Amino acid sequence: MSLLQNIGWRLGVLALVVAAFLTLMAIQELSDEPEIALVIGEPWEDMRQRSSARIDPAIPGQSWFNMANSHARLRFADPQYGFVTPLARFLTVSFTEEKVRSVRMSPQIEPLLLDDTLKVVLDLQDQWRKAGWTPIRIIEDPPFADTPELRARLRDVNKGGTSYWHAGTQYQVMLAVNRFKDYRHLTEERYLIKLSLAKPWTNP
Incomplete structure (x- = not known):
């Protein structure tokens, strides 16, 4: 050699x-990273034991919600349809009869610039596709794609974008993006991402 x-x-x-x-x-x-790890429909205490982020106990006999007590990412722990979000400042989990019912969150620590926003939503969609989720209502609300048309729509404060996905007949997720006036960054275009996860609530 x-x-x-x-x-x-x-x-x-x-x-x-x-x-x-x-x-x-x-x-x-x-x-x-602190995480809330859950499956829709499981006992609330199973979620609390699996999660590294703190969340308060459910209230027996009530339908309500609790928030993660710190920044936390969501790890959806279903063995087939699982996915992971970035760290979130806002993450709520609702319960009924001490069982996990749904999740509402914004998978970000602060409002993001458009390029960073698209990175988050496109990564989530890639995870869903690989896990077998399918987009629904694609004529009215097509999946997010990094196109000039979508960027123009998101920049319009009166429009924004929304995408819906089904995991078989077990789960549904809604992903939405809108312009957000961030008073700490008044000269920048910032965006808020919203994610909702539950059993299916709309038809394909």
Whole structure:
């Protein structure tokens, strides 16, 4: 092996080691994020035991909701249709008879710029497609796509965008994006993402 080949081989090994290290660091960072991990319809206490973020107990005999007590991501723990959101500042879980009924959240810590907003919604849609979710109501509310037409629609404060997805006959999710006036960033276009998850509430 020539000197140049030896140096190239060593650099290749070093690049693989660095890539593996960065991957492990990313996995560790993700695993350290507080999360609410749940399945729709399961006992409330099962969710609390599985989650690393704190959420208060359900109220026996009542239909109500609780909020995560810190920033937290949602990990939908269904073995087939599972997905993970970014960290959220607003994440509520509703209950009926001490069972998880639905989730309402905004999967972001603060209102985002348009490019960052599209990264979040497109990643969520990719997760859903890979897990077997299918978009519904696609004529009225097509899935999000990074097109000039969609960007123009989202920039219109009177329009925004919405997409609906079904996981077989078990679950439904709604994803919506709207312009948001962020008083900390008055010179920037900021956006709010809303996500709702429950058993199906509309027809395909």
